[in-house]
Amino acid sequence: MGDAIRLAANEWPEPTPMGRYLTAGDMERVVLNRYPGSGPATELREILAARYGVAPDQLTFGNGSTDTLLGLFLMFGGHGRTTLVFTPTFPIHMRLATIAGGAVARENVGLPYEISAERALAAVERTAPHVVLFCTPNNPTGGLIGDQVILSVAERYPGTLVLVDEAYGDIAGTTLLPALADHPNLVISKTFSKEHAAAGLRMGILVYHPDLAEAVRAAQLPTNVSVVTYALATRIARDEGTIRSRIAEIRSERERVRRGLSGIEGVEPFPSEANFILFRVGGDPVRVYDRFLDEGVLLREMSSWGCPGCLRVSIGTPAENDRFLAVAARVLAPTPA
Template identity: 60%
Template sequence: MAMIARRLPQPRPEMAQLQPYRTQRQSADVRIQANEWPEPNPAGRYLSPAELDRVLLNRYPGRGDELRSVLADRWGVRAEQLLLGNGSNEVLLLVFLVFGGHGRTTLLFQPTYSMHARLSVIAGGRVADERVGLPYDLRADRALDAAARASAEIVVFTSPNNPTGNTIGDDTILAVAERYPDTLVVVDEAYADFAGTTLAPHIDRHPNVVVARTFSKARAAAGLRVGVLIAHPELAGYFAAAQLPYNMSALTLAVATHIARDESAVERRLAIARAERERVYEALQRVDPIEVFPSVTNFILIRVRDGDSAEAHGRFLAQSVLVRDVSSWPGCEGCLRISIGTPAENDRVIAALETVFAAPGRR
């Protein structure tokens, strides 16, 4: 049967180019490729049958007032400053939809979390990359120069940064916020719990700063999908206006409120993450063929000195350990990112190192 050529609607050219976000799906006993909290966190832990019965699915959900008030107390801000989303990716999209798009420019400091560029493009914006490279040492003068060159409407800082694992100094971020008061300065704090840092208290004095937080890392709830944007009250209304109505499900809000109240669980996880990270870091440092970058997070970046990270990734997988190959991220040639797993998983990683990085004759 002859094929009839059909005309199809065409998306915007940049969307026709965009490939779906790729996750690594290979099966492995030890899955340390996505910077998740590694211990199981079952939903049944949070809601009793009686509480579940109070979640009425026939009604549209509320606005998450209780959750926002708990979080506002914790972060020393006001509840009206908080916007909730399905993961921080959703609130970040909101940022680009409202302040980016329509040919506006977003400045990114590479290498960094790849979704910022994607979301900026999806919103219809342009990206200007400043390549910081490795080690990822971003100082105020460099950030200010890059901001001057890009004349961007949005500047994004990820602190601590993914995939490098280190923080960007408050002074660097605030220098840009101060010099460019009409530029939106986005601080992605997905890993800030691990570092004990946050710029949220500075929003009052720097209303052009917005901070994105997530429940996916130290709050062990990547599957729940909860992210929060903290904005100055004068800007919060713009984001609220662009939000979809009822964007958070009643179940998500109910579970997230319990998680938000359980600060002692976060403290416990931070202590484990610190101890385990130090253990894995020390083991990695003993491996000659790699360079290890210091981290304050729940992951560690390494660079394979001979550059063959794809080979090393495959050899980890042969030991049933799945790490993240970040070698295609700008400035990360030859690099792998290793999330901190459970103590038993970290034992497996440490035990695998000798085989993965042994000289070819000894593998």
């Protein structure tokens, strides 16, 4: 069977050793005795601000987006406040809002995951939330939410925080960053865990309107990210060519995996702009999950996320995708009557 392959967490599949980014000289320059302060973040702030088309002080950093989002929920979505999410979506969002002490309201979109502006506005009207969360592309469904849907909420409800999780936005090639200047209640979340191939580093970024950024900085912990993380993240961010080629590879491999799944009778892959594909199977998804596992392929079973009959596969290396498709052809083929 060979080694098991993990296609379950939407990570970049090839190892990225730290030594690829930090030289011995860098290690001498990164000193550990002082608190991080604002200095070690300066270069990363400048590189990302230029890429995002914003000013450097519109960014805040944290230990992955789970950390930046928890901070945001503590500030805007805590006790006595409500966060609206459109399900099925990334369950960590709901967990973070709950940990922060807030309530979660759900609008169940189901499959296919298509949200119209009318539906989004009606959900906001119904639940009167303090924070509305849009995840685009959405995990686990993979598709996009239209910019106009999100902006119509931000415009109709200027006193509500509209948080857009763009963890997979660079893979899709879409972003609402240009809308930030005219929408002070919009916040955009980014991460180094996907096409930056650094899920283990833990680097999350929030991008705010300048006015909101100032208020958030006043409340934020000043030393929440280590100098080591900043040094590595700066090197990774500078390596734009590699990031672009990873995105191109993910897109072409994703299409190959999607075509392979579509060719199996009874299997329905959902369109994806991200580095994973949600697919519906004919039989019991838990049994299908177990059969993949028996063959050394770890997937994610998705009924517990509100996608009945579905599994999610992360896009792996070309060799891993070959192996996934070979196992899929055996495991998912309809059994003769």
